[in-house]
Amino acid sequence: MRTKPRLCCLVCACAAMLLVLQVGRTAAEESDAEQLKNEIEALKRQMKLLEEKIQKQERLIDKLAAEKGAPQKPAEAAAPAAVAPAGTAPAGAATEAVAPPAPEGESQQDKLASEVTERVMRNIRPSLAGANKTFPSQFNPAIGLIVDTAASYKENERANFEFRSAELGVSASVDPFARGYAILNGTNDGFEVEEAAIVTTSLPWNLTVKGGRFFADFGRLSKFHDHDLPFVNRPIVLDEYVGGESQADGVEVSWLAPTSQYLTLTLGAYNKMGADNDRADNDTPRNLTDFTYLGRAATFLNLSDANSVDLGASWAYTPKIPSEGGLNRQLVGVDLTYRYLPLSEAQYRGLIWGTEVLYNRENRIPPADETASSPDQIVVPGLERGPAPQFVRTSALGMPQEQEDPASAEEPTFQRHGAWGLYSYVEARLSRRLYPGFLFDFAQDIDPGVGDTRAYSPYLTLWMSEFQRLRFQYTYLDAPMNHESEFFLQWTIVLGSHVHGFRDR
Amino acid sequence: MRRWTRWLPLLLVLLWSPGARAGAKIKVVATIPDLADLSRQVGGDLVEVQSIATGVEDIHAVPMKPSFAVLLNKADLVVLMGLEAEHAFLPGLLEAARNPKIMRDAPGYIDCSVLLTPLEVPTRIDRSLGDQHPMGNPHYNLDPVALKDAARAIADGFSRNYPEHEDVFRKNLDAYLAKLDAAIARWKQEAAPLRGKKLVSYHPDMIYFADRFGMQAVGTIEIRAGVDPTPSHIAELEDMMRRDHVDVVVRELHYPAGLAATVAQATGAKLVELPAMVGGVPEAKDCISLIDYNLQAMLKAVQGSA
Numbered sequence: 001m002r003t004k005p006r007l008c009c010l011v012c013a014c015a016a017m018l019l020v021l022q023v024g025r026t027a028a029e030e031s032d033a034e035q036l037k038n039e040i041e042a043l044k045r046q047m048k049l050l051e052e053k054i055q056k057q058e059r060l061i062d063k064l065a066a067e068k069g070a071p072q073k074p075a076e077a078a079a080p081a082a083v084a085p086a087g088t089a090p091a092g093a094a095t096e097a098v099a100p101p102a103p104e105g106e107s108q109q110d111k112l113a114s115e116v117t118e119r120v121m122r123n124i125r126p127s128l129a130g131a132n133k134t135f136p137s138q139f140n141p142a143i144g145l146i147v148d149t150a151a152s153y154k155e156n157e158r159a160n161f162e163f164r165s166a167e168l169g170v171s172a173s174v175d176p177f178a179r180g181y182a183i184l185n186g187t188n189d190g191f192e193v194e195e196a197a198i199v200t201t202s203l204p205w206n207l208t209v210k211g212g213r214f215f216a217d218f219g220r221l222s223k224f225h226d227h228d229l230p231f232v233n234r235p236i237v238l239d240e241y242v243g244g245e246s247q248a249d250g251v252e253v254s255w256l257a258p259t260s261q262y263l264t265l266t267l268g269a270y271n272k273m274g275a276d277n278d279r280a281d282n283d284t285p286r287n288l289t290d291f292t293y294l295g296r297a298a299t300f301l302n303l304s305d306a307n308s309v310d311l312g313a314s315w316a317y318t319p320k321i322p323s324e325g326g327l328n329r330q331l332v333g334v335d336l337t338y339r340y341l342p343l344s345e346a347q348y349r350g351l352i353w354g355t356e357v358l359y360n361r362e363n364r365i366p367p368a369d370e371t372a373s374s375p376d377q378i379v380v381p382g383l384e385r386g387p388a389p390q391f392v393r394t395s396a397l398g399m400p401q402e403q404e405d406p407a408s409a410e411e412p413t414f415q416r417h418g419a420w421g422l423y424s425y426v427e428a429r430l431s432r433r434l435y436p437g438f439l440f441d442f443a444q445d446i447d448p449g450v451g452d453t454r455a456y457s458p459y460l461t462l463w464m465s466e467f468q469r470l471r472f473q474y475t476y477l478d479a480p481m482n483h484e485s486e487f488f489l490q491w492t493i494v495l496g497s498h499v500h501g502f503r504d505r
Numbered sequence: 506m507r508r509w510t511r512w513l514p515l516l517l518v519l520l521w522s523p524g525a526r527a528g529a530k531i532k533v534v535a536t537i538p539d540l541a542d543l544s545r546q547v548g549g550d551l552v553e554v555q556s557i558a559t560g561v562e563d564i565h566a567v568p569m570k571p572s573f574a575v576l577l578n579k580a581d582l583v584v585l586m587g588l589e590a591e592h593a594f595l596p597g598l599l600e601a602a603r604n605p606k607i608m609r610d611a612p613g614y615i616d617c618s619v620l621l622t623p624l625e626v627p628t629r630i631d632r633s634l635g636d637q638h639p640m641g642n643p644h645y646n647l648d649p650v651a652l653k654d655a656a657r658a659i660a661d662g663f664s665r666n667y668p669e670h671e672d673v674f675r676k677n678l679d680a681y682l683a684k685l686d687a688a689i690a691r692w693k694q695e696a697a698p699l700r701g702k703k704l705v706s707y708h709p710d711m712i713y714f715a716d717r718f719g720m721q722a723v724g725t726i727e728i729r730a731g732v733d734p735t736p737s738h739i740a741e742l743e744d745m746m747r748r749d750h751v752d753v754v755v756r757e758l759h760y761p762a763g764l765a766a767t768v769a770q771a772t773g774a775k776l777v778e779l780p781a782m783v784g785g786v787p788e789a790k791d792c793i794s795l796i797d798y799n800l801q802a803m804l805k806a807v808q809g810s811a
Contacts, residue, residue, distance in 0.1 A: 202605040206578065256578060256603050262571040300571035305559065308570060341568050344561040344759050431761075432733050465732045467632055495632075502597040505569045 057116065064113050141172030141180075142497035148227040149491050155484035163188055164226060164490075169497070177202050183225065194225070194247065194275070206256040215246045215503075216273050217254065217266040217296045218314045219356050220335040221423075222246035228504050230354070230427055230437060231459050232473040232488040237421030237443040240453075241331055241358045243274020248292070249282045261299065268294035273316055279323050289319040310337040321362075329362035350429035357422040360446050364417045419444040427461075435461040451480035467494040531667060534580040534607075536591045537564060538783035539646040540617060540655065542791040544584050546681040547659045547674055551667075557594070560784020563708075563759040564643075565636070565731065567594045577602035580613070582666060584659055587618030590643030615662030617655035621645055624712050635729025646782065648713035649689050649796050653682055688793050692718070692800055702807050705746060705774070706755040707765055710781055714799065723751060726764060739768065746772040753806050757781045775806035 148164040164187065171181035182196040197212035215223040222242050226234065234244060250270030257263040270292045272280035280290070298312040314333040320326040335356040342349050421443030429435055441455035459473035471490040477483065530553040535541035541556035548554065555576055558567045564586070577583060577598055585591055599608060607613040623641025630639050645651035660678040664671040700719035704711060707726045715722040724745060728738040745751075746768070754774045756765035759781065769776035779799050780786045789795035 201603075201608060203603075206603045208603055256574070256601075258578070260575060262575050302570060302572045308568075310571070339568075343559060343568070345761075346568055347563055347566045347759075348761060465632075466636060500569065500593050500597050502569060502574070502601040505597065 060112060060116055063109065064116065139172075141170040142499070144169045144497035144499075145495040146225075146227050147493050147495070150232065151489045153487045155486070156482065167194070167225065167227065171497075171499070173201075174198065194245070206258055208254045208256075210252045210254070211250075213247065213249045214252070216248040216250070216268055216270055216294055216316075217252060218242060218246045218273060218294060218316055218331075219333045219358070220310070220312065220337060220354065221356065223503055227492050230352075230425060230435075230461070231439050231457060232471055232490045233457075233475070235356070235423035235439070236441045236453055236455060237356070237358050237423055239276070240443050240446060241360050241419075241421060243277030245275045246273055247275035248273045250291070252294075263297065263299045266294065266296040266298075268296075270294070272318075279321055286322065287320070290322055292316055292318045306340055306342045308339050308341075310339075311335070327363045329360070331358065331360050333358045347432050348429060351426065353424070353426045355422065355424040357420065359418060359420045361418045362446070364447050417446070417448045419446045433463045435463070437461070445480070453477070453479040455479075467498065468492070531663075532579055532581045533584060534576050534582070535584040536567075536586060536595060537646065539652075539792050539795065540584045540586065540659070542783055543617075543652065543656045543659050543681075547656060547677050548663060549673060549677045551670055551673060552663075556784075557598075558782065558784075560780065560782040560789070561759065562782075563757075564590050564782065565593050566759075567591070569594045569597050571601065573598050574601035577607065578604050580604060580607055582613045582615055582662065583607040584615045584617060584662070586643050586646065586655075587616035588623060588640045588643035588645075589638050612666050615659060617658045618643070618645070620654040620658050620661075621651055624716060625709065633729075635727070636731025638730075642709060642712050644710035644781070645713045646792070647711065647796070647799065648717045649685060649692065649792070650717060651713055652792055653685055656681055656685075685793070688796070692796060695804065696800060698804060698807055702753065703749060703751040704753040704755055705742065705751050705768070707757055707760040710757060711755050711779075718800070718803075720803075723749060726754075726760075726768060734764070739764070743768060743771050746774060753777050753803065755779055758785055775809060777802050777806045779803075 146165070146167045146169070148167070150162045150164055151159070152162055153159040166186045168184045168186075169181065170184075171179065173179045178198050178200050180196075180198050183194040184196075185192055185194040193213060195212075195214050197210055197214040200207075200209045203209065217223065219238070219242070221229060221235065222238055223246055225245065238244070248268070248270035249272075250268060252266060252268035254264055254266040257265070271282045271286070273292045273294070280286075280292075294314065294316045296312060296314040298310070301309040301311065303309060312333075312335045314335070316331040318329045321329055333356055336354070338353040340351040421441075423439060423441050425437055425439040427435055427437030437459050439455075439457040439459065441453070441457070443453050445451065445453070455475055455477050457473055457475040459471060462470045462472075464470065469490075469492045471488070471492070473488040473490070475486040475488070477486060531548065531551055533541075533544045533548060533552045533554045535544050535554060535556045537558045538556045538560045541554045544552060544554045557573050557576070558564065562568075573594075580602075583595075583599075585595060596609070605611060618640070623643075623645070625642035627634065627637050627639060627641075630637060645655070656678055660674045663674045667674075696718040701721070702719075703721045703723045704715060705724045705726065706722060709722070709725050709727075709730050712722050714720070724742055726734055726739070726742065728734045734742075751772060751774050754765050754769040754772075754776050756762060756776060756778045757780070758778055762778075766776055768774075779802055780789050780795065783789050783791055783795045785795070786798060788798045
């Protein structure tokens with residue numbers, strides 16, 4: 001019986017407590033809102049003060065800008081002010097033509113200016129220091145990567161996806177006297193240093209010296225990397241006679257004639273020339289007679305603003321090729337490039353006609369019987385027939401030393417042989433994207449008695465942008481023992497640093 | 506006698522060398538005719554100025570002719586826009602020119618952008634954003650006030666290399682700036698009808714002009730700088746132009762005519778064909794007449810469309 005009133009009392013007490021708490025919370029909320037309101041008011045006041053301050057500073061900056069625009073020497077200021085029509089000076093420029101302030105105001109303004117400058121500088125100095133901070137990595141060379149890939153179908157060899165190369169290029173100044181660059185190339189055959197060279201930049205008398213591994217200055221397209229060629233494959237004559245890219249370990253001196261006519265002369269000495277030239281190697285020391293020597297002259301004829309011709313003549317001479325009985329070799333080339341590039345439409349219209357004719361002269365061993373395949377066969381770029389030359393070994397002086405195989409003691413019959421070949425292509429620019437072209441190849445075999453090779457290659461280059469390119473090419477190959485149609489789809493991209501070099505023009 | 510003749514070729518080379526002609530005029534090579542004009546204004550009779558571009562070219566596609574390397578080989582000073590505007594031809598030509606006096610950042614290498622506050626400095630460098638200029642938009646030669654900065658940079662560069670003539674360069678500079686100021690004042694009044702008008706150009710090279718004369722450059726026909734448009738980009742551009750009531754389509758004269766005209770016709774905007782450099786049209790003989798030509802052509806289009 002007594003539990004009921006006790007329960008009622010408890011309920012009443014709880015309700016009273018809740019009421020008190022609720023009232024307290026409302027009071028607290030009201031007090032918070034009031035505080036917030038006060039803070040907002042304070043902020044508003046601060047903002048207003050800041051606004052006033054900014055406006056004041058802006059007015060001051062305008063004054064100072066006007067003062068800065070006024071020349072230091074009043075006498076000199078008079079002339080420009082006189083030329084400008086009164087009342088027509090624009091906002092940006094007119095401030096510079098405003099007359100200097102009255103002398104009595106100068107000291108006060110100067111004081112004000114120095115105060116403001118000091119304050120502004122104090123504020124921005126940390127940011128300036130941060131912006132100007134240099135890092136050791138800023139000395140890193142410019143880096144670019146070129147990926148070149150292709151899909152091909154050849155009637156006799158069938159289809160393949162060809163990873164042609166991933167080529168890393170780095171370049172930078174060495175010091176005030178030289179610059180350096182390197183092209184590091186990764187292919188299915190491995191990783192190789194395609195070029196790594198030092199080039200002088202400040203020699204007198206228009207001289208430039210290049211040393212290291214680089215593409216020798218022979219002809220025009222021999223100096224282009226594969227992905228830079230205007231078509232998918234290197235012309236046959238360059239592959240067979242030069243050995244692909246004109247890669248060479250050595251030194252080259254080039255001279256620009258100090259005349260109004262562009263004329264350059266180049267002299268070079270190399271271990272060998274040609275990236276795929278296996279007749280000599282870069283590791284074995286040799287006599288001076290075993291190096292390859294080069295001379296080249298190049299000029300340019302500006303027929304009109306839109307029409308021009310590049311002309312060049314190259315001569316590479318190897319006095320003795322040790323692996324081939326110490327025989328000499330001469331390779332001569334003439335290159336001609338005609339360009340039609342209307343100046344106002346150079347990105348969209350144009351035509352290039354490029355031709356190189358090469359003549360190779362050397363004593364060659366006649367090719368062996370087609371059936372006589374043995375490990376003794378020599379490997380010459382583009383050729384895989386002919387007896388091995390090792391029956392004549394040369395001494396360090398290049399003199400015949402011993403007969404390696406007495407069983408085949410008969411002297412090889414060397415035959416003086418000259419061979420020539422050419423490529424000629426024409427390429428049009430129909431728009432910024434579309435570059436159709438046609439390449440014709442012809443090459444006599446550098447061995448006597450082997451047939452000639454011809455190839456006909458229409459192609460179409462589609463530039464997605466300056467850094468991405470698709471190329472379609474059909475080639476009909478007419479070679480001894482090989483007549484086939486070939487189809488190519490090449491896809492090339494450039495990442496990172498990209499320069500328009502004079503060599504690749 | 507024989508011994509003497511043996512050295513004759515070397516003697517001839519020495520006599521031909523650029524430094525041999527003392528007292529000759531200062532040889533200045535400017536990359537574009539606009540800078541050639543400014544160089545003549547600042548250098549006066551002391552300089553002999555030649556320009557690589559004739560003015561009708563796209564500055565990003567000036568052919569790299571070996572004859573320009575000869576020009577640069579003999580130059581005492583090279584004057585350029587900077588901001589990588591001449592990326593397509595100048596570095597290669599300087600490499601071929603073999604002239605240490607004007608190599609990049611040598612005293613004779615006069616970059617006219619050093620005093621400029623560039624517009625459109627990218628906040629992110631990425632080729633997906635097109636053929637970017639990391640230091641900012643380089644087409645400031647269409648802004649007369651920016652030309653004043655360029656002229657000052659030229660005067661600084663000339664004075665740095667030839668301090669004995671500094672007074673002459675400064676005097677010539679002041680005279681030219683006054684002339685330019687007078688023209689700027691006139692242009693500002695004339696350009697009043699352009700204020701608030703919207704333009705689309707083929708390439709983002711009208712930004713300085715638009716900014717100076719109160720116009721708004723709201724888009725480009727190129728999908729990104731240096732990248733030709735796709736059909737979907739043109740469709741989107743035309744939609745935007747109709748929606749935002751774009752007044753003018755600018756075709757810089759070195760870009761194809763067809764597409765710009767089609768876009769203008771499809772959207773009801775006026776087509777204006779403008780030179781991007783001095784020499785781009787016969788009337789644009791120097792910097793002042795170039796701005797005059799462009800401004801009048803733009804006014805004609807805008808007032809015609811109103």
